[in-house]
Structures are given as C-alpha cells and as structure tokens.
Amino acid sequence: MKKTWIGWSVLFLLVGLNVCLLVKKDSPITSYSFISEWDEVKIRDLEQIVSTKGKVTPADEYHIYFDERKGSFEQFLVDEEEFVQSGDPLFQYRTDDTDDITLQLQERMDQLEKEADSLEEFIEELEDILDEQEANEETNTGTKVALQTEIFQKQHELNVIEAEIDSLENQLLSLNGNETIITEQSPVDGIIRSINYSLTNPIMTIIVDEPVVKGNVQEADLDQLEKGMTVRVKLDNETTAEGTVTAVSPFPEEKEEKLMYPVTVQLNDVDDMELPFGKKVNMEIITATAPSVMSVHLSSVKNGKNQAFVWTMNGKGQAVKQPVTLGLETETYVAVADGLSENQLVVANPEKVQENKSPVLFPHTKIDPIFKKSTYKKKHWKYLVYGFLGTNRMP
The missing domain is CATH 2.40.30.170 (Efflux pump adaptor protein, beta barrel domain)
Structure with a gap:
C-alpha cells in the first residue's frame, strides 16, 4: 500500500512539474524542437x-452523302460492320445526263486538286520547320512532337482528298466509256458503322479502324x-x-x-x-x-514572406532556417534549384520546429551518459525533467 502511494506521488509530482514548465512564460522547454522525421535530398525525375x-473511340468517322445531281440510286455494294479499304466501292448511281454529270465531276476534281496542292506545300513547310527544330539541341521535345502530330494529321487529310480524287477519276472514266452506272468509292480504310437504307443523308458512316x-x-x-x-x-x-x-x-x-x-x-x-x-x-x-533534379518532399518546405525555406540541423544540434530556391512542383515533391546539396537531411515535419536555432531532440534520446550518479547536480535534474517532458510530447 505504501509503495503504491509513493508511486502515485511521484507520478503526480512529475505531471505537476510538466504543467508548470509548460505554462511558465520563459520556460526553456518551449525552445526545444522535437523532431521525429527527416527528409533526405535526393535526385529525382519530376513530372x-x-x-x-x-x-x-475510333480515331475519326466519315459521312458519305448521296448526291442526287449525279443520278438515281442503283444499289449498295457493302453491308454494315464490313471492313473496307480506301478505293473500295460503296454504292452506285444510275445517270442519264452524262454530259452534265461529267462537268460536275470535273469541277469537283479541279477543286480537290487545288486543296491537295495547298496541303502538300503546307506539309513541306512543316517538315522544314521540324528539321530545323531537330537540329537545335535546345528545342523542347514537346515542340517536336507537336510538329510531328500536325504533319501526321495533315498527311491524313491529304490521303483522304487524294482518295476522293481517285474515285472521281474512275467515275469520269466510266462516263467517258458511255456507261450509265458510276460507283462511289470509300475515301478511307475503316468499318461501315451504319447504312441509311432510306437514302437520307448521310447515307453511310465509316469509322476509322x-x-x-x-x-x-x-x-x-x-x-x-x-x-x-x-x-x-x-x-x-x-x-x-x-x-x-x-x-x-x-x-x-x-x-x-x-x-x-x-x-x-x-x-x-x-x-x-x-x-x-x-x-x-x-x-x-x-x-x-x-529530369535528374535535387528534390525534397513538398511537405518539408515552408513559405516565408519573401522566400521559401526548410529546416536543417547545424553542427551544434540546432534547427536552423535554410532559404531555398524552388523549381518544378508536383503533388508529392518539389525541385530545389539552390540552397541544399544532395543527401542533405531536412526536417520532414517542419511544424515541429519551435524557433530558429532551437536545440533538436530526437525520439528515444539517450540521457544516461549525461546524468551519472556522481554529477547529479541541480541543473542536471532540471534537464532530466525536460527530457521526460520531451519524451512524452514526441509523436
């Protein structure tokens, strides 16, 4: 019973001392920083x-239209979900006025040939620009990729126009041979998604496979x-x-x-x-x-009034404020352009730092070497109590 009473007395005494130290305005305990986690500066590739x-989805879809000026509908030559290649026959017209239809087809072909010439010139200009950019080592990779993508798209447009020109040429050949049937051809490789058998436009839709x-x-x-x-x-x-x-x-x-x-x-x-x-x-x-930049966790950085900073520890075991120049920021990391060196340690939980140059205490700090029986002086007992308080406040 007596031992129990003594144990409780010691416990209440220590708790009371803790409370006194916490509420005392100039208590040295408020200047200690209890740091439980550290963040190492590492080289990373940030994105x-x-x-x-x-x-x-399909890359594109093309609508095929029925043109009454070419004649009356004759027949479909494909079915839905059928794969077709550029130039394959889709459906046929029957025409009576071959001279008028020939004139219409020729006008349309002349227009398409002009569009094709303009596209070819534009593609050549883009290719020249791309060659210059590839020769320049400082050119951003994204710029090159954007140029390559634009060239690819314009080349695809040119291919579609050229396929339509080929279709018109075949129709003109049929009319010049005194035939009354002309055939509409596919301008692209793809799959027949739908056919409108009522002949309302678009009469057919082709999706690019x-x-x-x-x-x-x-x-x-x-x-x-x-x-x-x-x-x-x-x-x-x-x-x-x-x-x-x-x-x-x-x-x-x-x-x-x-x-x-x-x-x-x-x-x-x-x-x-x-x-x-x-x-x-x-x-x-x-x-x-x-790529390959020094970086720390974003949570390790604090924003000051004029400059960002991190907390490091000097040779005296004190937490010191270190200004840093930041670079690219991601959801997790931030690049450090100046102020730190590779493998350097910074405080990972900066909210734990009490003030600049405050002594750093670690979890499970060994105090035995400091407090030996032969040197139990008053100030050492005070530090022992601080250490007890620090241990209890650690996360």
Missing part, C-alpha cells in the same frame, strides 16, 4: 501531370495542356500505353453541371493490344518535366 478519365482516347479536363487544367504532350494511358492494372495529345478543344461541354473541355489522345504502338471501342481508361497527361 507535373493532369489526371483524367477517358474512353477508347484506329483507336484513340477521348477524355475531358477541367477549366483549371486547360491552360496547362498543349498539342504534342506525352500521355500515359492506363488500360488496366498491368497494361500502360503511351500516347500524344492531338487535340484540345476550346469549346466546353457540360458534364454533371461542370464545364469540361474535350481532349483527344493518339495512342502509340498498340497494334498488339486489345482495345475495344468504348473501353474506359485512366490518363496521365504530362504537362512539365524536370
């Missing part, structure tokens, strides 16, 4: 990303996006494909009472992957990169 969801991913981003992220940016497309838990932003629409769509902006991503090297149209995926659009 800023915009995350969103998307869906695998090439998958792209379409998604939406919020208005806050719109300014960060550009054509040519690299995208990681997570198809499932194990499979990731790489893609490129090919289009960012400036016109919003309303989704669940929010304005969202459509983004199109062209996938790279996915020939061996199963990508059914309609498949839902997750996308990470890489908006900025900083």
